[in-house]
Amino acid sequence: QLQLVESGGGLAQPGGSLRLSCAASGFTLPNYAIGWFRQAPGKEREGISCISSRGGSTFADSVKGRFTISRDNAKNTVYLQMNSLKPEDTAVYYCAAVLKPFQRQCTIDYDMTYWGKGTLVTVSS
Numbered sequence: 001q002l003q004l005v006e007s008g009g010g011l012a013q014p015g016g017s018l019r020l021s022c023a024a025s026g027f028t029l030p031n032y033a034i035g036w037f038r039q040a041p042g043k044e045r046e047g048i049s050c051i052s053s054r055g056g057s058t059f060a061d062s063v064k065g066r067f068t069i070s071r072d073n074a075k076n077t078v079y080l081q082m083n084s085l086k087p088e089d090t091a092v093y094y095c096a097a098v099l100k101p102f103q104r105q106c107t108i109d110y111d112m113t114y115w116g117k118g119t120l121v122t123v124s125s
Contacts, residue, residue, distance in 0.1 A: 002026035002114055004095050009119030012085050018121060020080040022095030027114075029071065031101035034078040035112055036069065038091035038121075045094075047108030051078060056105040063089075085123045092118040 008020040022034060035050040048060045051069045059067060066084045071077070078095060096112035 004097060004114055004116035006093060006095050006116045006119040009093060009121045011122045011124065012082075013125055014085060014087060014123055016085050016123070017081070017083045018085065020082065020093055020095075020119060020121075022078045022080070022116060024076045024097065024114075027097075028073075029076050029078065029097065030073045031099055032097040033100040033103060033106040033110055034069075034071065035096045035098075035106070035108055035110060036080045037094045037096060038089075039094070039118075040088075040091040043091075046091075049080060050106040050108050050110065052103045052106035053101050054104045056103070058106055058108055060108065082121070085121075087123050089123050090121060092120050094118045 005023050039045040048063045049069045051057045057069050068081045070079050095116045097114045098110045098112045
């Protein structure tokens with residue numbers, strides 16, 4: 001069964017950090033571009049970052065300079081490191097994957113094939 005599972009969400013204080021993980025099972029990630037998306041209550045889903053199969057990354061303006069993305073192909077996992085968190089970062093965070101082998105860069109606008117079920121991040125004092 002092909003699936004993505006997010007973990008690492010929780011409660012963080014403003015200015016704090018969290019690291020989200022996206023683990024794949026049933027398929028191997030190296031040939032896939034992985035995207036991170038989030039949806040806050042009452043708002044549309046927002047693409048915030050992606051990492052290409054060759055490790056190139058893209059970030060939305062809303063998180064640029066605060067979030068980083070990385071992948072560990074040996075662990076079949078992609079990470080989203082979130083620093084300097086703000087209350088407006090509160091949302092359910094999803095990872096998604098699309099087959100894009102040999103690509104150096106990625107775009108958050110990819111039509112993703114596989115989606116995780118999400119992990120909740122709450123930023124509050």
